[in-house]
Every structure is written in C-alpha cells, then in structure tokens.
Amino acid sequence: MKLVFLDAATMGDDIDLSPFEQFGTLTVYYNTLPQEVIPRITEADVVLVNKVKIGSEHMQTAKNLGLICVAATGMDIIDLEYAAKAGITVMNVAGYSTDSVAQTTFLHILSCVQQGPYFNQFAHSKAYSESGLPTHFGGRYFHELNGKRIGIIGMGTIGRKVAAIASAFGMNVVYYSSSGKDRAGGQYRRVELDELLRTSDLVSIHSPLNAKTRGLIRKAELEKMKASAYLFNMGRGAIVDECALADALNENRLAGAGMDVFSAEPLPADHCYYKVKDRSKLFLTPHIGWASIEARKRLVAMMVDNINQYKASRSGDRSRAEK
Numbered sequence: 001m002k003l004v005f006l007d008a009a010t011m012g013d014d015i016d017l018s019p020f021e022q023f024g025t026l027t028v029y030y031n032t033l034p035q036e037v038i039p040r041i042t043e044a045d046v047v048l049v050n051k052v053k054i055g056s057e058h059m060q061t062a063k064n065l066g067l068i069c070v071a072a073t074g075m076d077i078i079d080l081e082y083a084a085k086a087g088i089t090v091m092n093v094a095g096y097s098t099d100s101v102a103q104t105t106f107l108h109i110l111s112c113v114q115q116g117p118y119f120n121q122f123a124h125s126k127a128y129s130e131s132g133l134p135t136h137f138g139g140r141y142f143h144e145l146n147g148k149r150i151g152i153i154g155m156g157t158i159g160r161k162v163a164a165i166a167s168a169f170g171m172n173v174v175y176y177s178s179s180g181k182d183r184a185g186g187q188y189r190r191v192e193l194d195e196l197l198r199t200s201d202l203v204s205i206h207s208p209l210n211a212k213t214r215g216l217i218r219k220a221e222l223e224k225m226k227a228s229a230y231l232f233n234m235g236r237g238a239i240v241d242e243c244a245l246a247d248a249l250n251e252n253r254l255a256g257a258g259m260d261v262f263s264a265e266p267l268p269a270d271h272c273y274y275k276v277k278d279r280s281k282l283f284l285t286p287h288i289g290w291a292s293i294e295a296r297k298r299l300v301a302m303m304v305d306n307i308n309q310y311k312a313s314r315s316g317d318r319s320r321a322e323k
Contacts, residue, residue: 108258
C-alpha cells in the first residue's frame, strides 16, 4: 500500500511515525497547501491527515484511495457524504486526548479566573523586588471556584472529565446537550442552553462542530451571560462568533474568555481577537489541548489500529467474494 501523511508537522517532531511503515510505502509531508492535495494523494491507497481539508474534488482524482485516517476525533475536514458514496472509508480516533484537553481546559480556567499570567509576570519583574511588600494585588483579584456554577456544552467523554474535575473543585455542574440526549447518566443536571448561559459563572465548550453547533454562541447568546462570567472553547472555533466575543470583552459584557480553537487556524493577522484592548481578558493557546506527548503517542497507536481494522475488513470482503 501507498500511504501519504499530508500534515505530519501537526504531530510534532518528537513523535515517531515509523509504525505506519509496516503497511507499505510511507510518504510524509510537513504540511500541504490546498492546491497540493490532489497531486499528493492521486496514487495513495491510504491518506493520513490531521487538519488539511479533503473534499469531493480531491477524492475524485484519487482512484486508489480506500481509507482516510483522520488524526483527530472531529471529522469536519472531510466531505463524509462524498466519501460514503465513493466507498472510501473514513476513520477517526476517539478518546486519545481526553485527559490532555481536560487539563488544558483548567489551564485556561485558572489563567483567566486567577489572573495567572499577570501575577507570574509581576513576580518576575523588578517591581516586585522594589515594592517592599510580600504580596501584590495591582487592582487584580480572583475568585475561588468552589461554589461557582460551570455550564458545559457537550457532555461527551471530555465534557464528563471536565465535569469530574470541576466537581473536585466544589463547583456546581450543569450541561447542555445539542442532541437533546442525557449524556451524564443523571450524574449532572441537563438544562436548556438559555438557562445554562444565564446562570453559569463559567461556560466551557466541548462539542464537535456540526450543523447544530456551528454558530451556537453568537451575540444574542453572549448577551445572556453574566457580565462576571467567563467563556472557554476547547471544541471547535466556529461554534463561537469570534468577533461578537471580542466586542463583548471590549465592552466589558464578559469578565474574560479562554480559546484554544479558532475558525481559521493559524489565526489571521487581522483577526478580531487581536483587537481585544485588554489582553488579560482573553487567554489564547494555539490549539494545543489535544497535544500532550502522551496523547500524541496514543494517537499514532490508535491510527495504526484503525489501519489494521481496515485491512482486516478488506480481507474479509475478499474472502466472502471468493466463496
């Protein structure tokens, strides 16, 4: 088999991709621009991809393509409808990054609520040495998480992990399910989006991007939130109207926000987030939530498992056809 990895740079230079070589010839590209997709996958039997979009126009030219192995849980980069019609198997990897994303969520929460970056910077500065005081406030303060309500949008595996950690902090957990299903087995109270936004001190998004969640949090939804509330997004950038969020922060209609995902990645130089006047109100990380070293190693191992499953299914199909 011919395997092509379109954007291996997203996996990091410290991750060993040699396990894929057991399946055939592996061609690795650091990154792939949209116009480079077609020539790079034309002869491929298996395409490995993380963030590069693969549409029907790309798959139509790849006559040997049987499997697209997505190095992520979300599959919004693939035209799944066309793939199904063309008989191309698409396999994702679920559950590999639960601990990593949950941990990153609380990096954002504590950085915003406890003003971590500000106090770290002050303690490193000469101003602390010269102050003559053992502590410093500088007009900044933070609240305890104990007793605060966190509203989780998307109570999947990651959402439940975040809920468990929040509970350990003594927080009151409620959640909204875009599917309308009970995702928490009665352990946490499910509420409608309106109630979640109006009553939560922190709102944390852990939903996949789909027709129900795209643009779920817009200006009208942000206006329902408390002025003292915080919004965090670890799901997909397009779930939030990013310019509406920037406006809410600039107009002091929200206390702060933490974003690890963006509708365009990397962020364009003229993005609305760069226009937020008080940067301490917006904590940004470059889509790292999924990417602990442990999570990335699990990801490779699970992708290998997916390819083995695909090969086994193909062998089974051929055996049945021969009978």
